[in-house]
Amino acid sequence: MAVWSLLAVNSLSLGGLLFLLSAGFSLIFGLMRIPNLMHGSFFMLGAYLGASLLQRGYNFWFAALAASAAMVVIGGLVERLLLRRLAGQELAQVLLTLGLSFVIADLCLMIWTGDPIQPATPAQLGGGVRTLGMFFPIYRLAIIGIAVAIALGLWVLIDWTRLGAMIRAGVDDAPMARVMGIQVSRLFTAVFCIGAALAAFAGVMGSPFLSVYPGLDADMLPLALIVVILGGAGSLLGALVGSFIIGLLYNFGQAMFPDLAYVILFLPMVLVLILRPQGLLGRVQT
């Protein structure tokens, strides 16, 4: 019993982290049609930057926000200077983002060496709660709360603000949005920056239990891909649902069918691709 409740809570916690990672990926893919293979690199770079700030004694939340801010700048530069020139050429974009992810991985190796870093859990969220016969770390619970808060914030942004309306218009039909006078190109930059910042934030949030190490980028990117394929590109709710599904599948799948861990993770993706290629909550592109 305790095992199952532990797995259930942990599923939500991992799902929360995956949402932070994949929300930006989903928006970028939905709006710009860019399969951003650097998204794992944003996650890792954010985690490294956060870890460096934490080692210098900065507050955890400051580190998370500063790493996100840095990634806004980096993401913006990548979008403005490089991706922009390749608009509409998907293969070139894939190659560019993949190439940049290798460059970032090697830069991280140069700067932070190969030694793994595992920042301490923020002091005010240390310890655990004992309930339902189990012991669960408070920090993981906090991640659920933060993910929900950010999901709400993004929902308000997308559904209730002018910027959000423009983004939705851009996702649905970019040429038409352009005709209506929306500066889609600026939107692209804004969304790319938001996505990069969210990934970096997720990286810092995840670092106390994922640790930061070379290869973290390649470990996280496939998870973001599955979430978005499951949920549907461009749909925030889809990313949220997809994240929690993957969180549940990962935790219960590993516990019940450890030999099939990856089958269980990827099988739903295959089914969705066959039966509903636009994703559970994605819209059919016209």
Place this chain on the structure above:
Amino acid sequence: MTVERRTILKAGLATAASVAMPTVLRAQAAPFRIGLLTVKTGPLAQGGIQMEQGLATFLKEKNNILAGRKVEVIVADTGGNPAGARTKAQEVVERDKVNIILGPLAAFELLALTDYVRQQQIPLISLAAAEDVTQRSTNPWVIRPSATSGQCSHVMGDYAAKEMKLKRVATICEDFAFGHEQVGAFLRVFEENGGKVVKKLWPPLNAPDFTPFIAQIGNVDGVFMGFAGSNPLKFLRAYADLGLKGQIPVTGGWTALDDALLKSFGDEAVGAMSATFYTSDHNTESNKRFVAAMAKDYDVIPGAYSAGMYIAGQCVEAAIAKLDGKTDDKQALMAALKGLSLTDTPRGAFSFDQNGNVVGDVFIRRCERQGGKLVNKTIKTYEKVSQFWTYDPAEFVKQPVYSRDYPPAKNLQ
């Protein structure tokens, strides 16, 4: 007159030169070339960088001259994958004409190039642990002064049963050969001494979170973990987060609590036990020099990856000395390497068995906090441990290699 004088001068010089010939020749002979197969990019780079540092430290100490021979090192980055390892082995052998290969890092890399090494007849000093390269399909061109996968976990199994008095243990290890072999060796010795392995957990290599596995550990009085790379960090943090630290003791293999990882650990590692072939607190002269040099040049506490390459360098030096610098005969070089018996190395005294694998001390350590820093304190030394533990080598190799399901775990629950 002048001509005669010159002739005399030349003759004199020639005489002088011939008297000094042996040393002159030795210093001028072509440099001895070492090919280091390491990993400098990708997820395994952490260990790979340490390997390069270890070898560089040794060569710096010797001023790049080993037993009178100038040494050149060709460093090749395999990228940490089998195909890369095979390609780079070919490159250093056929293009760079190396006399010997040091490395590689990972078992699957070694397996990818063992046939090539055999065919090219190039001596190789391995760090990688794949058991069968010195067991069921012994490669005559390989020596391994580090350890096989099971060599240290045999010892951990013995210590866990006899000294820690553990009865019921869960094992947790990455789901690949190095993990399977470590757990197989632990299980065999632990169960033969009265313990029971009641759970075997195999997370995939890149599992983002070990919580689902730790949740299944259940009713045990000990855990054996064989994680490598950065996974020990993730595991011990999650273990502490779930409130198990201090309740169920953790034991580990040589990669799980490697000294180089200590600076990355926090309090969650305190109390963890490990069995390893290299410990940085070892009290030999060469180890003191090695630890001091690594601290000075790289600001790190060395672990088994860098020590392994320092020791490999010592093997090369001793073999060159034994052959009096004449290393062109590859058979003789290999025989010299296999016959080595070194006393002052960072891991202590060791020699090689008939298969080219090390017979040396294995240390049991407990992780403690001393003066604000984490240290692995040696609490027991098992002397002259062989890859076959206490079993008869001929009987040992008749059984299947340790795997996910061998030896069979009869007490799983």
